[in-house]
Amino acid sequence: MSPDVPPAAAPAQDAGAEAERAGERGALDVSIVVPVDAGDGRVREVVEALGAELERLGRSWECLPVFDGCRGPAWEAAEALARELGERVRPIAFQRPFGQSACLAAGLERARGRVIVTTPQYVQVDPRELERLLAAIDAGADFAVPWRQQRVDPLLNRVQSAGFNLLMRRIVGAPFHDLNCYFRAMRREVLEGMAIYGDMYRFLPVLALRQGYDVVEVQVRHLQEWGGAGFFGFGVYARRVLDILGVVFLTHFTHKPLRFFGSLGAAFALSGGGLVTALVLQKLLVANTGLYNRPLFLLGVMLFVLGVQVIGFGLVGEIIIYTRASALREYRIERIYDKQ
Amino acid sequence: MSPSPDLSVVVPVYDERQNLPLLQREIAAALEACGWTWEVVYVDDRSEDGSLSVLLDLWRADPRVRVVALRAHAGQTAALAAGFDQSRGRVVVTLDGDLQNDPADIPRVVARLDQEGGADIVAGWRKRRHDGFVLRRLPSVVANRLIALVTGVRIHDTGCTLKALRRELVESLPIYAEQHRFLPAMSAASGARVSEVVVNHRPRRFGRSKYGLGRATRVLLDLLAVKMIASFSRRPLQYFALLAAPFALATLVLLATGLARAGPPTGAPAREQVLLVAFLLSFMACVYFVLLGLLAELVVKVSETGGRRILATTLEP
Numbered sequence: 001m002s003p004d005v006p007p008a009a010a011p012a013q014d015a016g017a018e019a020e021r022a023g024e025r026g027a028l029d030v031s032i033v034v035p036v037d038a039g040d041g042r043v044r045e046v047v048e049a050l051g052a053e054l055e056r057l058g059r060s061w062e063c064l065p066v067f068d069g070c071r072g073p074a075w076e077a078a079e080a081l082a083r084e085l086g087e088r089v090r091p092i093a094f095q096r097p098f099g100q101s102a103c104l105a106a107g108l109e110r111a112r113g114r115v116i117v118t119t120p121q122y123v124q125v126d127p128r129e130l131e132r133l134l135a136a137i138d139a140g141a142d143f144a145v146p147w148r149q150q151r152v153d154p155l156l157n158r159v160q161s162a163g164f165n166l167l168m169r170r171i172v173g174a175p176f177h178d179l180n181c182y183f184r185a186m187r188r189e190v191l192e193g194m195a196i197y198g199d200m201y202r203f204l205p206v207l208a209l210r211q212g213y214d215v216v217e218v219q220v221r222h223l224q225e226w227g228g229a230g231f232f233g234f235g236v237y238a239r240r241v242l243d244i245l246g247v248v249f250l251t252h253f254t255h256k257p258l259r260f261f262g263s264l265g266a267a268f269a270l271s272g273g274g275l276v277t278a279l280v281l282q283k284l285l286v287a288n289t290g291l292y293n294r295p296l297f298l299l300g301v302m303l304f305v306l307g308v309q310v311i312g313f314g315l316v317g318e319i320i321i322y323t324r325a326s327a328l329r330e331y332r333i334e335r336i337y338d339k340q
Numbered sequence: 341m342s343p344s345p346d347l348s349v350v351v352p353v354y355d356e357r358q359n360l361p362l363l364q365r366e367i368a369a370a371l372e373a374c375g376w377t378w379e380v381v382y383v384d385d386r387s388e389d390g391s392l393s394v395l396l397d398l399w400r401a402d403p404r405v406r407v408v409a410l411r412a413h414a415g416q417t418a419a420l421a422a423g424f425d426q427s428r429g430r431v432v433v434t435l436d437g438d439l440q441n442d443p444a445d446i447p448r449v450v451a452r453l454d455q456e457g458g459a460d461i462v463a464g465w466r467k468r469r470h471d472g473f474v475l476r477r478l479p480s481v482v483a484n485r486l487i488a489l490v491t492g493v494r495i496h497d498t499g500c501t502l503k504a505l506r507r508e509l510v511e512s513l514p515i516y517a518e519q520h521r522f523l524p525a526m527s528a529a530s531g532a533r534v535s536e537v538v539v540n541h542r543p544r545r546f547g548r549s550k551y552g553l554g555r556a557t558r559v560l561l562d563l564l565a566v567k568m569i570a571s572f573s574r575r576p577l578q579y580f581a582l583l584a585a586p587f588a589l590a591t592l593v594l595l596a597t598g599l600a601r602a603g604p605p606t607g608a609p610a611r612e613q614v615l616l617v618a619f620l621l622s623f624m625a626c627v628y629f630v631l632l633g634l635l636a637e638l639v640v641k642v643s644e645t646g647g648r649r650i651l652a653t654t655l656e657p
Contacts, residue, residue, distance in 0.1 A: 212386065212412025262561040291614055301618055305587075305625045311564075312583065312632045318565040319576055319636045323643030325514030330418035336426060337399045337407040 029059035031113030035103035039072020041121030069097035261314025269307025275300030348429030352419035459535035464502035466541035529570035580633025594619035
């Protein structure tokens with residue numbers, strides 16, 4: 001299984017394969033999806049730790065390590081596991097990297113579990129905490145998000161992570177404390193029908209919450225990482241600020257691009273127009289100095305043109321949305337009460 | 341219940357607990373007299389006052405009641421869209437959950453679909469409104485005039501929720517993004533015949549209004565978008581060319597003025613410099629608009645629908 005293109009975000013692309021899989025869906029309790037993007041990822045440790053924990057809890061499970069365009073020792077380990085455990089471990093590989101969201105989508109497409117558990121490629125959180133995540137799902141939650149307690153990673157990581165989460169809470173209004181931990185459990189319905197692409201992976205809890213799913217935060221014990229990335233430089237988190245802008249746009253304005261571009265453009269255009277009007281009035285009424293002596297005049301004209309252009313972008317956005325309108329659904333039905 | 345009733349009444353509900361039982365009685369009374377088979381589809385938009393449990397009582401009491409519970413609050417347009425998607429009637433009537441529309445008007449609105457040459461969508465016109473003048477009626481009159489002027493669809497009251505639509509139209513209409521106000525305009529754009537009927541409007545009895553004045557900017561921006569989609573979705577370049585026109589005019593005027601004044605360089609800042617920069621900027625705006633228009637053409641070209649949904653009505657004897 002080595003798709004050369006990222007799997008389509010929306011399921012139900014291929015009706016035949018869909019029907020074939022339909023019988024398998026929900027056949028197991030838990031599917032673990034592990035995106036692997038480094039050849040030295042600790043796949044064996046993850047599978048063995050989580051597998052043992054799931055055995056202890058008496059749940060049927062499978063694990064889908066998704067290799068994001070990398071092989072190396074991790075791939076060999078996954079192959080060995082597949083030989084040892086058979087159907088339990090089904091490695092998936094991309095020929096080149098497509099990112100974590102594509103990994104999750106590919107894993108979801110093939111997963112048979114009723115609950116999907118995602119985990120980083122190393123044991124980041126005490127495997128025993130899986131019990132509490134699954135208990136939260138059993139208690140009726142749709143999505144269980146961890147909140148690492150007593151973080152053991154370097155101070156800089158923690159500061160950046162705290163800053164990121166604070167920004168998310170303030171700007172996006174997402175009530176989560178630890179969006180950077182991917183040890184999550186969710187019902188598969190949450191993911192089905194949700195477009196998973198780009199950096200959506202990180203924001204899944206936010207998107208799920210906005211769609212009306214019950215997302216709960218579970219406090220978990222942070223484990224000294226058993227390997228893998230322990231330290232993140234500034235660049236990693238700087239990019240995430242951009243992600244926040246993206247998620248604000250996507251959660252608030254997806255269907256109304258002109259509301260976003262239009263407000264922004266109107267602000268520019270009005271301030272520019274106001275400036276020009278004020279200067280012209282001043283010239284006519286107060287002092288008859290030529291407008292060429294007023295740099296503000298140029299600023300005004302530029303702001304106006306800028307604003308009008310931004311509105312133009314919004315209009316192109318509207319056209320795009322309209323042409324896809326039949327595929328948009330702004331509501332999610334919880335239940336239909338029909339014939340009794 | 342027959343699989344496809346004559347009439348579906350779609351009611352988006354948000355915090356209308358006290359109004360619902362009365363509304364259901366009135367709907368039943370109004371439709372009972374007509375001899376149609378009917379269903380009511382209530383869409384609970386995640387009410388917080390327990391409307392859903394009231395709806396479920398109605399659902400238990402009457403097999404013609406169906407209730408769609410949304411997972412998250414989605415807004416009136418999305419709730420309507422959910423109701424449309426679940427409705428089965430050959431004619432769909434939309435109604436507010438707040439009792440301000442009179443269900444007794446339903447038969448007249450529906451009948452209008454087949455009168456005077458027929459219509460595909462009939463909008464209610466609340467000629468005598470019982471709302472505050474400054475906050476509700478005045479903005480509404482202004483908005484309606486503006487919408488009629490811009491879209492060319494002469495409807496007096498686009499904000500009235502009481503509307504009747506044929507099934508074919510319901511299925512071909514893209515309903516998204518708070519556009520219920522623009523349903524007549526969007527319908528006309530896909531070839532539907534639009535008509536209106538004066539309906540009764542009653543003061544609110546329970547609950548409170550969920551509208552305010554803050555919608556003005558949004559309505560304006562939406563209008564800009566709807567105009568483009570309704571009139572130009574197949575040829576967006578023309579719309580963008582229209583937007584570029586004032587800048588093109590400015591460019592020409594500035595260029596002419598600049599040329600007329602052109603003379604030997606003096607070294608001092610002068611009118612000509614300002615003219616030059618202003619000319620360049622408006623020229624830029626022009627070029628950008630045309631380029632954006634081309635981009636939009638591209639989008640329309642790769643879309644499945646060719647940018648426009650067309651309603652083909654089969655004439656019934």
